[in-house]
Amino acid sequence: MNRNLYDLIGLAAAVCFILALKGLSHPKTARRGNLIGAFGATVATILVFFFTGGVHALPLHHLGLILGAIAIGLLVGVPAARKVQMTAMPQLVALFNGVGGGAAALVAIVEYLKLGSDATSAEVIATVFTVIVGSVSFSGSCITFAKLQELMTTRPVVFPGGRFVIAANVAGVFAAAGWVINSGGNTSLAVLGGLSLLFGILFVLPVGGADVPIVISLLNAFTGLTVAASGYVLQTTLLIVAGTLVGASGTILTRLMADAMGRSLFSTLFGAFTAKPQAASDSQEVRPVKSGSPEDVAILLNYARRVVIVPGFGLAVAQAQHTVREMADVLAAKGIDVAYGIHPVAGRMPGHMNVLLAEANVPYEQLAEMEEVNPTFSQTDVALVIGANDVVNPAAKNTPGCPIYGMPILEVAEAANVIFLKRSMRPGFAGIENELLYDPKTTLLFGDAKETLTKVVSALKNL
Amino acid sequence: MMSNGMALLSIFVLAVFVGFEVVSKVSSTLHTPLMSGANAIHGVILVGAIVVADHASNNVQLWLALVAIVLATINMVGGFVVTDRMLEMFKAKKK
Numbered sequence: 411m412n413r414n415l416y417d418l419i420g421l422a423a424a425v426c427f428i429l430a431l432k433g434l435s436h437p438k439t440a441r442r443g444n445l446i447g448a449f450g451a452t453v454a455t456i457l458v459f460f461f462t463g464g465v466h467a468l469p470l471h472h473l474g475l476i477l478g479a480i481a482i483g484l485l486v487g488v489p490a491a492r493k494v495q496m497t498a499m500p501q502l503v504a505l506f507n508g509v510g511g512g513a514a515a516l517v518a519i520v521e522y523l524k525l526g527s528d529a530t531s532a533e534v535i536a537t538v539f540t541v542i543v544g545s546v547s548f549s550g551s552c553i554t555f556a557k558l559q560e561l562m563t564t565r566p567v568v569f570p571g572g573r574f575v576i577a578a579n580v581a582g583v584f585a586a587a588g589w590v591i592n593s594g595g596n597t598s599l600a601v602l603g604g605l606s607l608l609f610g611i612l613f614v615l616p617v618g619g620a621d622v623p624i625v626i627s628l629l630n631a632f633t634g635l636t637v638a639a640s641g642y643v644l645q646t647t648l649l650i651v652a653g654t655l656v657g658a659s660g661t662i663l664t665r666l667m668a669d670a671m672g673r674s675l676f677s678t679l680f681g682a683f684t685a686k687p688q689a690a691s692d693s694q695e696v697r698p699v700k701s702g703s704p705e706d707v708a709i710l711l712n713y714a715r716r717v718v719i720v721p722g723f724g725l726a727v728a729q730a731q732h733t734v735r736e737m738a739d740v741l742a743a744k745g746i747d748v749a750y751g752i753h754p755v756a757g758r759m760p761g762h763m764n765v766l767l768a769e770a771n772v773p774y775e776q777l778a779e780m781e782e783v784n785p786t787f788s789q790t791d792v793a794l795v796i797g798a799n800d801v802v803n804p805a806a807k808n809t810p811g812c813p814i815y816g817m818p819i820l821e822v823a824e825a826a827n828v829i830f831l832k833r834s835m836r837p838g839f840a841g842i843e844n845e846l847l848y849d850p851k852t853t854l855l856f857g858d859a860k861e862t863l864t865k866v867v868s869a870l871k872n873l
Numbered sequence: 874m875m876s877n878g879m880a881l882l883s884i885f886v887l888a889v890f891v892g893f894e895v896v897s898k899v900s901s902t903l904h905t906p907l908m909s910g911a912n913a914i915h916g917v918i919l920v921g922a923i924v925v926a927d928h929a930s931n932n933v934q935l936w937l938a939l940v941a942i943v944l945a946t947i948n949m950v951g952g953f954v955v956t957d958r959m960l961e962m963f964k965a966k967k968k
Binding site for chain 1: 925
């Protein structure tokens with residue numbers, strides 16, 4: 411194939427990626443944007459079978475093995491993506507990101523091994539960058555996966571002397587990088603990869619549950635940069651453009667998410683260096699709470715004029731989105747004003763709740779963003795909190811020094827009554843006690859959100 | 874005439890600005906699908922993985938490259954499919 415034609419098609423694929431990101435930024439064009447991106451990636455992949463940069467004649471060497479490897483990837487990736495529950499989506503994205511970072515690191519390693527002593531110093535530096543960042547992205551994503559899947563504790567993991575271990579690890583990574591750049595060779599590269607993998611683990615372990623989405627987004631941006639650096643080693647413009655786009659847009663997105671949570675990006679990123687082991691939670695004594703039956707809750711709702719539903723991760727776990735919608739329909743039929751108050755980071759990822767409620771065909775107009783709904787809580791009779799905790803915790807406003815201090819919250823405490831649907835008294839993902847649970851105007855309804863809501867709905871219908 | 878390295882560097886810098894621009898205004902509703910879509914786009918490293926598998930000069934290089942192909946395919950295809958599933962839910966209501 412003619413070199414110019416090849417480059418033109420590659421350019422078209424890069425334009426597809428720009429259009430994809432642009433489309434994904436607006437609700438109306440989001441789906442089309444994603445399809446444009448998929449189209450561009452498919453074209454780019456097919457193209458490489460027709461032209462490999464003039465290194466040798468076609469067909470590709472090892473064509474059968476290459477196609478076989480692609481088939482394995484399809485057999486793993488497609489079913490995983492199709493079958494995953496909505497609740498498990500964040501960890502799947504983390505995992506996909508991790509394998510992408512791993513792939514980019516491997517690509518640079520293979521190219522480096524092949525070039526051997528012919529590699530220019532720019533190529534060696536790009537390889538070192540790719541190995542470090544790709545490995546960090548890979549092992550870091552694996553840890554975020556384990557945290558979100560609750561294979562391990564979601565609390566920050568901090569061990570005594572942790573920061574010295576991390577500092578030593580970082581020094582080791584730099585030393586190994588210098589070793590690769592100065593003397594080259596396979597051993598130094600393997601040491602660099604190993605130390606970088608370790609750093610990815612140490613970097614993510616001290617991150618507390620609530621910050622995990624930010625870290626996923628950041629690692630996503632890292633993987634993008636890794637791909638760009640691999641593209642430099644391979645002298646492939648398309649990889650540079652695609653990787654850089656993801657790196658840049660991912661950085662912006664990470665900042666947007668951090669802003670939405672009221673977190674400083676700096677303290678999230680460098681938490682690893684500054685984290686201290688936390689004191690055990692302060693109050694262990696058992697305090698009285700008011701718990702009610704589904705019928706009590708139904709009565710409160712039935713005589714309200716305005717109800718705001720605040721969904722959280724518990725709703726996703728219980729898969730209760732359809733039941734919530736049913737309840738909202740019953741309330742609306744009784745002439746009650748119903749709205750959903752959506753905290754930008756409710757659930758495990760920004761926008762998690764919107765996706766979940768859209769699945770249950772909740773009308774878009776009923777979804778109110780935080781800034782919109784907060785001023786209305788004082789005129790609200792009942793705030794119904796379903797499986798959310800940290801996003802309504804007044805400690806974020808009132809307790810300086812607590813881990814979520816400064817995060818904007820949904821001010822449900824302003825409502826006349828607050829109902830919490832919870833599985834247990836366990837604190838939320840961030841592991842912080844919620845004072846609102848002990849407030850006299852709060853009623854607690856324990857149990858799986860779907861089961862209890864079903865009972866509330868039938869009680870409502872009988873009133 | 875720019876050297877090849879300088880040309881690639883220019884492309885890199887310009888792409889940074891395009892990346893910043895395209896996502897500067899996004900409602901929080903779309904943060905997750907956008908992250909997932911961007912995640913799928915970097916799966917295009919598959920192209921690089923195929924190229925290195927093709928030039929592999931010994932078995933170690935070949936097998937590392939093949940592992941990279943498997944991982945990159947999972948990233949790319951899985952990423953686009955999962956993003957589409959998220960966005961399917963935003964489609965117009967069926968009556």
